[in-house]
Amino acid sequence: MLFDVDGVLTDGRLWYGPRGEALKAFGALDGHGIKLLMQSGVAVGLLSGRTSPAVALRALELGVPHVLQGIDDKRSAFEALCAKLGIAERETGFMGDEVVDLPVLKRCGFACAPREAHELVRDQVHYVAHAPAGAGAAREICDLVMRAQGTLQAALARYLA
DSSP states (O other), X not given: OEEOSTTXXXXXXXXXXXXXXXXXXXXXXXXXXHHHHHHTTOOOEEEOSSOOHHHHHHHHHHTOOEEEOSOSOHHHHHHHHHHHHTOOGGGXXXXXXXXXXXXXXXXXXXXXXXXTSOHHHHXXXXXXXXXXXXXXXXXXXXXXXXXXXXXHHHHHHHHHO
């Protein structure tokens, strides 16, 4: 399962600090969902057109092993990652929000978007999240994937005991 960053794991706003650094706010709800998804056996990656130390730090914090940043051609990067992992494109999922994500969204097996995604994107995906970008949209997708694979209850079991 791949996630875009800006507009998916964040609300899409870019904040700039006094030295020009980009600041991003990530939701803890989304982060925990990603961790649970990985613990359930799903390979997770981030695929972003921008490059940010904050994204690298967040990925490290969550243990996300596949972090592709500064990617102009998301389709080629997606194809290369699938080949590297030995996963068929149709066996993957991708959550994107902008038209630059369409080449991947059209090739993956489960295309999804946050509710704030561009209209053209929302029209092309299999699922549009009810929760907002950066505040539960990715978690909703993680839970949906685990539910479909029959792993959600096991992932949540230690919290429900």
